[in-house]
Amino acid sequence: MEGGHLNDNLEQLSLESIAIKDSQDDVWQDITELVDKGTQELSSGQLLKPAYFTLFDAMTSIEVMDPRLDMGMLSKEDHEEIAQWDIQRKLNLHEALWISLQMFRCEMTWHMSASLLQTIYTCNYFTQYSMDQMVGEEESDNPVRDLVLYPILVGTGLCCRYVWNEYGRENVFREEDVHFGAVSPHFFDEYSQSDALRLLDVAQAYLEQKKDDEAAQQLLVLVHVRRHWLQGLAWLSSDDGNERALEELARLQQVEWRISESGQCVRGVFDRKCMRRYPSAAPTKPIELASIEKSYQTLVQMARDLHELLGALEQARSVEHLMYIFQAIAIRSPQPEPFVRSVVMSAFERDGRVRGSESLESFARRAILEVAAAPTKALSAVDGEMARVLADWFRTHCQNGPRQRRIALKYLGMWDAMQAVAEQNDINAYGGDPSQNPFWTSSWIYLMKLLLLEEGMLAGVRLCVYLDYEMPLLFGYLTQVLEAHVAHIDRMLSFVAQKSDQQPRAMQLLRWRASALAQKELCLAEWLIAHACERLNVFVAPWHKHSGSQSALQAALRLDAEPAQRARYALRLRAMSMLGSPSFLNFDGWKATVAQLDECRIADLFEHASAALLRARMALDDGRRHGSSSSDPELAAWEAAHKPVYHAVLANSVSLSKLLQSHVFATAATAELGVTGDAAQRNRLSLLNADLNAAQGMQPTTNKKKLKKIKRERQWRDDVNKLVSDKLQISWSTGKHPDWPIYTFIDP
Structure with missing residues (x-):
């Protein structure tokens, strides 16, 4: 705010403080005293500025605590340091x-x-x-x-x-x-x-x-x-x-x-x-x-990363081999430095050429032909856009973690659209009978889309995007996706097996199947363990950790209501719900699946998880046999890319084995660990309502039978809490296995 009297006073102050000289050189003056006196003249809400000092300048240059302003302050020590500089x-x-x-x-x-x-x-x-x-x-x-x-x-x-x-x-x-x-x-x-x-x-x-x-x-x-x-x-x-x-x-x-x-x-x-x-x-x-x-x-x-990664790119002789190399880069923790990742991307693709010699379209066709005997007519769908998206799929693995996840989820829709176009080309080439049409090109695109979907979701685990209580949902949905993945590869294998000259393609598909099957069983085990932990009140949603006040209880009731659950489900799986395939598991289907698990005892969930981990290990061991020789480079790259999966399977197997053999499990399996999910899940709202009524000083408006049930469930909850706190400590971490939680069960 400008005022005549104020301006006159400050002008006089400036004349007293600064002796203005006519000079061709810049003259720096100490205005500390002027600013101090000027602020004493200003009242709240007033602003003094010259005509050339715009509002934009004020917003960008005089922001409190902006380091771009603070860095210009030179102390006495700074001046002394600067004075020491002598290039001679x-x-x-x-x-x-x-x-x-x-x-x-x-x-x-x-x-x-x-x-x-x-x-x-x-x-x-x-x-x-x-x-x-x-x-x-x-x-x-x-x-x-x-x-x-x-x-x-x-x-x-x-x-x-x-x-x-x-x-x-x-x-x-x-x-x-x-x-x-x-x-x-x-x-x-x-x-x-x-x-x-x-x-x-x-x-x-x-x-x-x-x-x-x-x-x-x-x-x-x-x-x-x-x-x-x-x-x-x-x-x-x-x-x-x-x-x-x-x-x-x-x-x-x-x-x-x-x-x-x-x-x-x-x-x-x-x-x-x-x-x-x-x-x-x-x-x-x-x-x-x-x-x-x-x-x-x-x-x-x-230097070591560049030597290793560039050497691997030089030795890769197939698209499959390159896939394993880039998948291993994606899950490295910590990631290579930005310069290393940039060099690897440039070595893979630069100026529209893959590894300096092959066009993107040729590379995309070769990727399809490695696993599918697609005819030339069907390959006509491989245009420039599809080739670029495939190259971006490789390059995405070299981005930082958050960008990997964002790009993976963003590109799902593009792969889905390409699959629809490729399906029509496959129908034109073979006819519309699914039992006779291998759908080679669209099958390969579907395979890539499933890989992208799985990588995007697992990247969320690596980045700690998901909260503890969301683990059952995450691994439950991934189990469904990986099951569709295995079924899809089985269909491709059935068509490959009809021709005797398809052995190389069958070998690659068998490795992909072993990978998908192992991850499906590992996801199932993670799902069962996470569900059991949720039932044991280990994985608790943030709103359940309320203080007991009426407002906190009412908020918990709203967040536990079905509309809120549906909204969270739709938000987490929004990108997947818009895909044409695989079939999306809607909220009602998810609740029905959870209800089936709720009928199982917690002890049985742990035992089924242990069996699933055993099947995952067998699938990985089986994948090691699918190579032309013991020195097969594709097989070696496959093993290197799947080390985190193998370690996660072994670590969780050992942890569960110790739990199943422990004294705690033996004594609790027929008691608290034997209770089905009815007690843990279906009466949560009743318990919250009872707590809310008690906080309000009111008697619950329920009949005696329901009151008795609520009392029994509250007693069960107290028993479980005592079991977890006094007898069994459960935790999980990722660490060396960034995509897969490793559970730890400690018997104090």
Whole structure:
């Protein structure tokens, strides 16, 4: 709010506080006193602003606690630090070691999704737009800087340039994986690959003359590491350099890391508040630089991941093999760094070519023909859109976890539409009789759609999207889907078996069947265990943990009512309910299925789960036999991709076996654990109503028979609570098996 009297007073204050001078240069003045006096003149609701200061400026620049504003504040210590900067300062080896290690930490922290402004751009040497002409020249009067430090920085800059160019392919996403910012990066662009390698040779030669110095020995290690990483990145950026890149990455892992000291600190070299120069591009979250050891581990892990994954892509000879490789990437925990995932995506598909040679359409047709003897007429449905969606299916496995799940659920509708088109093409090729028509193309698309559906739902477990009480619903629905999956593969196998020349296709389908069957049995076991835990009040919905107040009880009643349950069911399975296939299990069907389980004793549920885990293990063991030889690469890739499933089966089998043999289970199986689900599920509303009436100080308006039943059920609930708290502790975790809960039953 502007007022004449107020403006006059503040204008006088400003004239007293600031002596305005006519000058061509910017003059910075301390306005602390002016602001202090000005705020005393302002009353609540008033705003003082010059005419050019818009509301947009106010909203974006004067936001309280906005770090983009706070970062511009320089303390006395900051000024003292900045004053120490001197690009002409003569350095010794210990000082060069400290600067090089700090830059190495900045570089590796950048790889961990930090921004350039928080890491690499904090180095004042790095942000100089032109280096001294004496870089790499033996006649330099500052040899450590020009012959050691600058070559290492040039090599670092070129490595960053290769990484930035890879990020420019947009395989990974801004903010989710890497903070790009709006600053145009400067990585000593005037230096080429040959220039950087020549300078590293100069640094190596100089340091080898100083071998007696401990700092020189450690700088030599950094030079060797930089050389191999630089050459590896250079080969990765070329179209056909993967083999040479793998050699350099292998050499990098063999370098002996002998960094025992951090050198001698040089003040002024790193400007931690350099972001004040780029306020619009500054990230909103502060970070801590990774330690030297953590930085080295990050580099070695990236080299190891690139060597392993690119080597696997080179060796893959079939689409099936590639599927297993990418499925294994998806469930890795923790995931590879964003740069590694981007390189793998580029190596798989770039500029519309798969692995640099095969078109997307050809790749999609080959994927179908590996499992289906589809005629040329039916394959006409494989157009550019379908081929792109298939390539995206592979690339999705390299995205971060949340994006994997989002894309999987989003693409379900696209695969469903493609299946409808392919079905019509199959009918045109073979006729409309389902008993005679193998529906090769549409069957393959349906198979892919089922894989996408299952991966999307299991990604929710990995990301802890689902609450404990939702586990029965999740694994119950997945059991139905996987059962349809097994039946679908059996149908495909029946048509393959009719021809004697279909052995390779049958082998691949048998591996897919073993996988689907094992996961179906594991899902069934997880469902039964989760249902039993829910009945034992271990998995309790948040609204059941009420405080006993009337409002909490009334809220629990509303959330337990059927309309609320239907709404939650529809929300969780919204993407699946819109598919043409598999048949969607609606809410009424789900409740009927749960009612059937409620008739089983809790002890029986645990025993049936144990039997299901045994069948899952047998299916996995059977899948290991479906290979052309013991060295079959597809079989080896299948085993690697299914290790988490196998471990989850074994871990849960051991845990359940201990429970079934425990004293607690033997004594409780005929008592509390023997009660059917009627007591746990069907009277929940009655119990809540009784609690609500008691909280209101009213007598329940029910007959004596119902009151007696409610009392009996409340007693059962108290007994179960005592059993769980005093005799049997049940918990679950994912850990090494991110897609599958591992249950733990502890007998105190």
